[in-house]
Amino acid sequence: MIVGHTLLIFFIVEYLFTQVFYDFEGLLSIILIIISIGIYLILTFLPAFLIGRKKGVNWGIVTFVLTIFWLIFYTIIIFFVIFITSNGRYSIQPNGIMDLKSTQNSNEAE
Numbered sequence: 001m002i003v004g005h006t007l008l009i010f011f012i013v014e015y016l017f018t019q020v021f022y023d024f025e026g027l028l029s030i031i032l033i034i035i036s037i038g039i040y041l042i043l044t045f046l047p048a049f050l051i052g053r054k055k056g057v058n059w060g061i062v063t064f065v066l067t068i069f070w071l072i073f074y075t076i077i078i079f080f081v082i083f084i085t086s087n088g089r090y091s092i093q094p095n096g097i098m099d100l101k102s103t104q105n106s107n108e109a110e
Contacts, residue, residue, distance in 0.1 A: 002043050009036055044068075 009032060017025055044067060052060015 002040065005036070005039055005043070044071075 013029075013032060016028060020028060045064070048060045048064035048067060051063045052058075
């Protein structure tokens with residue numbers, strides 16, 4: 001359900017940014033981020049609330065803790081898989097300023 005919401009927001013943003021003026025893109029982005037955070041919080045807390053209401057507070061707390069645990073676990077797994085499969089393509093070295101200076105120096109030499 002969360003993945004569906006994320007994809008929906010992605011397609012809405014792609015469509016709306018081609019339809020609205022540049023002046024309103026920032027405001028639209030902020031509104032969509034606030035709405036998305038609210039929906040993510042609802043989708044995170046709702047199962048724990050419903051189970052806690054049906055089976056008791058302890059079950060609700062356990063459900064919430066396990067939900068957070070699995071989210072963190074899957075995030076770690078995703079980063080690990082990306083790190084293993086990246087083959088060194090993603091560098092953490094700052095290249096922007098150094099490249100700009102080397103380009104300027106080569107242009108001055110000509």
